[in-house]
Amino acid sequence: MLLRGATSVQGVDGTVHDVRRPVVALCRCDKSSRLPFCDGTHKVIPRR
Numbered sequence: 249m250l251l252r253g254a255t256s257v258q259g260v261d262g263t264v265h266d267v268r269r270p271v272v273a274l275c276r277c278d279k280s281s282r283l284p285f286c287d288g289t290h291k292v293i294p295r296r
């Protein structure tokens with residue numbers, strides 16, 4: 249999921265992450281090593 253124009257993102261643990269890019273990708277598969285951001289891991293997860 250792409251998020252445009254955000255200045256911060258809050259993770260499920262309540263941690264607030266500053267956003268310095270105009271567009272960031274958020275993880276929706278919950279497998280990223282950089283949660284809440286997507287690190288591309290979803291590409292190697294088998295589909296159900």
Ligand code: FES
Pocket residue numbers: 249274275276277278279280285286287288289290291
């Ligand atoms: S959506 Fe989870 S790693 Fe990309």
